[in-house]
Amino acid sequence: MKRIIYVLCFFILVLNWSANAQEIAILKYQGGGDWYANPTALPNLITYCNNNIDTTINSKPETVEVGSSSIFQYPFLHMTGHGNVVFSDQEIENLKNYLLSGGFLHIDDNYGMKPYITREIKKLFPNTELEELGAEHQIFKNTYSFPKGLPKIHEHDGQRPQAFAISKNNRIVLLFTSESDLGDGWEDPSVHNDPAEVREKALQMGANIITYAFKN
Known part of the structure; x- marks a missing residue:
């Protein structure tokens, strides 16, 4: 029965992605964590990608x-926040079907999210460990070279910054970036007053993630 559900979900994804081939959405979750953190981050990353790596992503990401x-x-979901995350059984099933059908989820810890999201990831994939890349x-x-891995x-x-992944069929379906805070680097310069070179590193790493998700 589960196999039938995955197959149906796959065809739904294919049909939807033919019209939304390069679109990104922000993932809204329950539990009290601020899923809406870094409001300028994703629009800035999208603009950067559209200008530099030939994507055509809608500049105003939807929330789902x-x-x-x-x-x-x-095809790409982005999730961030500082605090608690709780997925219901129905949400676990829905998100798991999405990921196993070809979707991609990037979770960027905005600080304080790790113990909660790793607990929920374990519910998603109880028999699969997060693997550090x-x-x-x-x-x-x-696209851009990071010889030392995830930038700080x-x-x-x-x-140290770490990138963890859940992979299925030799493809990352879930990427969790921790102790890096890429989203802060994507925000408007006035928000954190980061040096230009730091923001550039964050945006370049974000572009690499989007490249991977759209081409694998």
């Missing part, structure tokens, strides 16, 4: 809820 069938309209992975070199954008706990 985890349990909604609307997520199947978007080495600096040699193609996501760090497909903002300091929080003084820990």
Whole structure:
């Protein structure tokens, strides 16, 4: 039965993506975490990608809820926040079907999200561990080169930046970036007053993620 559901979801994705081949949505979740954090981040990343890597993404990303069938309209979902995240059983099933049918989810920890989101990821894929990506992975070199792997954008706990992934059929379906805070680097310059070179690194890494999601 589950196989039939996955097949149906796959065809829904194909039909929707033919009209939304390069679209991104913000994932709204329950639990109290601020899913709406960094409001200028994704529009700025989209503008950067459209100007530099020939994407044609809508400059105003939509917001979709985890349990909604609307997520199947978007090949790329972005999720961020600082606090608690809770997925219901129905949301787990919906998001899992989306990911196994070809969708891509990027979760960027805006600081304080990690213990909650890793718990929910374990519910999504109880038999699959998050795997840290080495600096040699193609996501760090497909468009812009990051020979040391995920760049450090903002300091929080003084820990090194890490990129973790869940892969299915040799393709990343879920990417979790931690201790980097890419989203802060994508925000308007006036928000965090980051140096231009730091914002550029964040935007370039974001472009690499989008390149990977759209081409794999």
